[in-house]
Amino acid sequence: MDIQHTTLLVIGGGPGGYITAIRAAQLGIATTLVEGEQLGGTCLNIGCIPSKAMIHAAEAFHQAHHFMGDSTLGIHVEGARIDIAQTVRWKDGIVARLTGGVGALLKKHGVKVVKGWATMVDGKTVDVVKDKADTKPVRIQGEHIVLATGSVELGLPGMPFGGRVISSTQALSPDSIPKKLVVVGGGYIGLELGLVYRKLGSDVTVVEAQDRILPLYDEELTKPVVASLRKLGVQVQLGSKVQGLNAAGDAVRVQDAAGRDSELAADQVLVAIGRVPHTHGWGLEKLMLAMNGRAIKVDDQCRTSMRNVWAIGDLTGEPMLAHRAMAQGEMVAEIISGKRRHFAPAAIAAVCFTDPEVVVAGQTPTDAAKAGLDCITAQFPFAANGRAMTLESTDGFVRVVARRDNHRIVGWQAVGAGVSELSTAFSHSLEMGATLEDVAGTIHAHPTLGEAVQEAALRALGHALHI
Amino acid sequence: MGIHIIKMPDIGEGIAEVELVAWHVKVGDMVAEDQILADVMTDKATVEIPSSVAGKVMALGGVVGQVMAVGSEVIRIEVEGAGNLKPGADSAAPVAAATAAAPTAPTPAPAAAPAAAPVAGTPAKAAAPAPAASHGSNGSAPARNGNGSKATAALVRAPGDKPIASPAVRRQAWDLGVELQFVPGTGTAGRITHEDLQAYVARAAQAQPVGVSDQRYAQRLDEQTIPVIGLRRKIAQKMQEAKRRIPHFTYVEEVDMTELEALRVRLNAQHGKERGRLTVLPFLVRAMVLAVRSHPEVNARYDDEAAVETRFGAVHLGIATQTQGGLMVPVIRHAETLDLWACAAEVLRLAEAARSGKATRDELTGSTITITSLGALGGIVSTPVINHPEVAIIGVNRMVERPMVRNGAVVARQMMNLSSSFDHRVVDGMNAAEFVQRIRGYLECPATLFVE
Numbered sequence: 062m063d064i065q066h067t068t069l070l071v072i073g074g075g076p077g078g079y080i081t082a083i084r085a086a087q088l089g090i091a092t093t094l095v096e097g098e099q100l101g102g103t104c105l106n107i108g109c110i111p112s113k114a115m116i117h118a119a120e121a122f123h124q125a126h127h128f129m130g131d132s133t134l135g136i137h138v139e140g141a142r143i144d145i146a147q148t149v150r151w152k153d154g155i156v157a158r159l160t161g162g163v164g165a166l167l168k169k170h171g172v173k174v175v176k177g178w179a180t181m182v183d184g185k186t187v188d189v190v191k192d193k194a195d196t197k198p199v200r201i202q203g204e205h206i207v208l209a210t211g212s213v214e215l216g217l218p219g220m221p222f223g224g225r226v227i228s229s230t231q232a233l234s235p236d237s238i239p240k241k242l243v244v245v246g247g248g249y250i251g252l253e254l255g256l257v258y259r260k261l262g263s264d265v266t267v268v269e270a271q272d273r274i275l276p277l278y279d280e281e282l283t284k285p286v287v288a289s290l291r292k293l294g295v296q297v298q299l300g301s302k303v304q305g306l307n308a309a310g311d312a313v314r315v316q317d318a319a320g321r322d323s324e325l326a327a328d329q330v331l332v333a334i335g336r337v338p339h340t341h342g343w344g345l346e347k348l349m350l351a352m353n354g355r356a357i358k359v360d361d362q363c364r365t366s367m368r369n370v371w372a373i374g375d376l377t378g379e380p381m382l383a384h385r386a387m388a389q390g391e392m393v394a395e396i397i398s399g400k401r402r403h404f405a406p407a408a409i410a411a412v413c414f415t416d417p418e419v420v421v422a423g424q425t426p427t428d429a430a431k432a433g434l435d436c437i438t439a440q441f442p443f444a445a446n447g448r449a450m451t452l453e454s455t456d457g458f459v460r461v462v463a464r465r466d467n468h469r470i471v472g473w474q475a476v477g478a479g480v481s482e483l484s485t486a487f488s489h490s491l492e493m494g495a496t497l498e499d500v501a502g503t504i505h506a507h508p509t510l511g512e513a514v515q516e517a518a519l520r521a522l523g524h525a526l527h528i
Numbered sequence: 529m530g531i532h533i534i535k536m537p538d539i540g541e542g543i544a545e546v547e548l549v550a551w552h553v554k555v556g557d558m559v560a561e562d563q564i565l566a567d568v569m570t571d572k573a574t575v576e577i578p579s580s581v582a583g584k585v586m587a588l589g590g591v592v593g594q595v596m597a598v599g600s601e602v603i604r605i606e607v608e609g610a611g612n613l614k615p616g617a618d619s620a621a622p623v624a625a626a627t628a629a630a631p632t633a634p635t636p637a638p639a640a641a642p643a644a645a646p647v648a649g650t651p652a653k654a655a656a657p658a659p660a661a662s663h664g665s666n667g668s669a670p671a672r673n674g675n676g677s678k679a680t681a682a683l684v685r686a687p688g689d690k691p692i693a694s695p696a697v698r699r700q701a702w703d704l705g706v707e708l709q710f711v712p713g714t715g716t717a718g719r720i721t722h723e724d725l726q727a728y729v730a731r732a733a734q735a736q737p738v739g740v741s742d743q744r745y746a747q748r749l750d751e752q753t754i755p756v757i758g759l760r761r762k763i764a765q766k767m768q769e770a771k772r773r774i775p776h777f778t779y780v781e782e783v784d785m786t787e788l789e790a791l792r793v794r795l796n797a798q799h800g801k802e803r804g805r806l807t808v809l810p811f812l813v814r815a816m817v818l819a820v821r822s823h824p825e826v827n828a829r830y831d832d833e834a835a836v837e838t839r840f841g842a843v844h845l846g847i848a849t850q851t852q853g854g855l856m857v858p859v860i861r862h863a864e865t866l867d868l869w870a871c872a873a874e875v876l877r878l879a880e881a882a883r884s885g886k887a888t889r890d891e892l893t894g895s896t897i898t899i900t901s902l903g904a905l906g907g908i909v910s911t912p913v914i915n916h917p918e919v920a921i922i923g924v925n926r927m928v929e930r931p932m933v934r935n936g937a938v939v940a941r942q943m944m945n946l947s948s949s950f951d952h953r954v955v956d957g958m959n960a961a962e963f964v965q966r967i968r969g970y971l972e973c974p975a976t977l978f979v980e
Binding site (some may be wrong): 183184185188281347348349366368400401402403405407464467468492493494496498 | 539544545595596597598599600601691693694698699702703705715716717718719788
């Protein structure tokens with residue numbers, strides 16, 4: 062068997078993998094990247110990007126629809142309708158442009174891209190096949206291997222994907238809009254997509270096993286989202302367990318907290334109960350790497366328990382975020398090139414693109430209390446922000462958490478329309494080690510939503526100006 | 529006929545890779561079931577890889593010195609009947625391999641698996657709740673105290689408090705090899721600024737009084753991490769063991785080598801061409817062979833756990849030898865049976881074998897006493913480390929012409945020191961001194977080496 066040799070072998074062409082490869086190539090390391098699907102991974106193909114495209118389209122349609130009735134803005138629209146096939150084509154166009162761009166970037170930097178599915182042979186070797194029928198694998202050996210195979214959607218054992226039961230991947234490319242959609246899982250994926258379908262006209266019911274939606278965030282943050290779901294007419298059943306489809310296969314059997322069974326009629330059931338590291342089906346078990354639950358255990362340099370085998374991104378567990386994978390990949394490439402690096406971010410911001418959006422960066426008040434920090438917390442509501450009023454979205458607030466002794470900011474949270482863009486300011490101030498006075502003393506442009514950031518800091522210091 | 533692949537077995541204890549240290553077979557050899565194929569070294573021990581099948585060796589999976597992953601292919605053996613390699617399904621091997629790996633390692637795998645499972649399981653279970661529970665009470669309490677009271681203390685920040693610095697400062701610190709934990713931060717809330725980092729580096733450089741900008745005196749902050757593996761690790765362990773267990777007693781005596789040198793030069797002139805040239809070493813070996821007859825307590829091995837000292841009639845002389853990989857000690861077996869030239873030839877052969885890595889296990893073990901010499905770099909005095917579990921080692925220092933007083937006159941003599949260490953638990957100072965004096969007697973009057 063012919064063996065191809067390379068210095069760095071990257072398994073997986075998602076955000077973590079392609080960034081590793083580009084950075085390594087920039088540093089003069091001979092790099093080969095193996096990817097079986099389209100480049101770009103979950104993020105570009107079936108995750109972040111297409112979901113944001115669909116969220117935008119759904120919101121635009123929702124606005125148009127809204128203008129058919131009484132409009133405070135004085136705009137009137139007649140007969141707003143949506144051609145969902147065209148919407149999906151538009152979204153696919155964006156995905157194609159981005160994944161094509163990744164391919165071009167890899168090519169420009171001289172990364173060798175091998176299309177196919179890799180199976181681990183040992184800690185330095187993989188066999189790559191084009192598909193399951195391919196009996197002539199290409200064997201590739203690398204001095205270093207970066208594992209970046211990402212994560213996969215978790216299915217429900219009692220209700221496997223297929224037929225009416227769809228995953229988020231299928232939900233992003235609908236042929237038609239179901240009349241009744243049941244969403245299993247009240248996390249960010251379920252809520253983002255549930256809201257898309259609601260705005261496109263479906264009757265949507267979200268079933269969540271825990272007693273509140275977005276269980277990872279505190280109640281103060283999720284309250285505006287709950288209000289918005291109610292206003293938009295999304296039904297939410299909390300504390301309820303999904304038992305499976307009924308005998309006819311046209312309804313979901315649900316048991317509530319009190320043990321009462323009921324059925325929810327559904328044309329489609331979207332299962333969005335989370336993602337798990339993609340560790341099976343490609344020979345990973347042969348390396349017998351130390352694990353951390355379902356994820357591969359890595360240290361602060363993304364080293365696994367085997368020398369020169371590295372793991373990054375979703376494969377290494379929570380938080381499963383593309384920007385974390387990219388930062389890890391960049392770091393690993395630099396370490397392999399001989400630089401001294403550690404993965405030591407002050408914060409990794411997480412954004413939930415519901416309506417309204419939710420952003421969390423650094424420690425929440427609860428996190429800080431758990432860590433034994435004595436903190437000041439202050440929030441500034443968008444109801445007191447001029448720009449928010451002009452955007453007709455005054456729900457939500459910006460919240461800051463800072464140490465009482467030296468006023469160093471340890472966390473930011475926000476909920477509201479368009480607050481995802483504030484994550485930039487949040488992460489920046491945390492990484493720079495800013496104090497409340499630093500942010501309060503920075504002139505923020507008027508009129509912007511960002512003024513709420515400055516005002517939150519001012520309020521923590523006891524002298525907010527607009528409240 | 530089929531091909532059977534043997535994979536590197538799981539040696540247990542979470543070991544993911546091993547170093548291949550020896551092959552016992554080569555391509556084309558016929559092997560029997562249970563025959564030892566190769567030796568691999570983990571950080572704990574050398575493990576033999578046996579063959580689970582009988583057949584002919586088709587291919588070896590690695591070269592000696594290679595670090596191999598557990599589960600990687602060790603060897604391919606052509607066997608009667610179907611092997612475990614499906615024709616043309618090399619890549620489908622993972623499935624076959626997973627099942628094949630178990631039977632290939634009859635000794636280590638079953639033994640290791642049950643042992644490893646509880647070992648791996650217990651700490652995980654124990655560790656998970658413990659820190660979680662204790663962190664809240666123990667972990668955070670000192671941190672809180674530290675923040676409040678130590679803010680003004682000389683120490684930059686409380687232990688466990690992360691240094692606060694912008695990403696650019698962090699990156700520069702990594703590049704410079706500076707631990708930010710030790711850099712005082714002058715920014716608000718103790719933030720480390722670019723200036724703080726520069727000041728810290730400059731302060732470190734200020735230790736040099738002049739020529740700070742001079743490249744010849746430039747401060748260097750680079751460092752290199754060298755993994756201590758293979759032979760180097762063995763050496764480290766042996767040295768540590770010897771120094772930890774043995775109370776060394778070192779004794780130095782000078783020896784007048786003038787007469788022996790005259791004899792050596794004469795013998796080389798007379799027989800050098802046909803018998804080979806002699807160094808001082810064969811003479812010393814002979815002197816030691818004779819000296820241990822009256823001092824059997826130094827030609828011995830001491831098992832301190834069993835509290836037994838074993839004295840040997842045979843003299844198996846270890847010769848400390850520098851090789852590419854590090855120190856090795858090949859052994860002259862039955863030195864008492866060798867004349868000067870046979871001894872010289874054997875020393876030469878062993879040194880060559882050790883340097884080329886061809887020395888066998890037998891040639892590297894079983895010594896009863898050891899000689900160490902750095903030749904021309906021998907220095908004046910050394911403190912040799914005993915080759916555990918032996919009890920004595922004779923160190924040879926540099927031979928040099930020195931003015932000595934003989935019969936009231938200053939004369940030039942060839943002088944050489946012997947620096948020798950003994951295990952003081954079983955060799956008394958008096959015995960050691962008498963032993964060395966006896967060697968000295970033989971060397972200073974070389975005729976006594978041969979006339980008894």
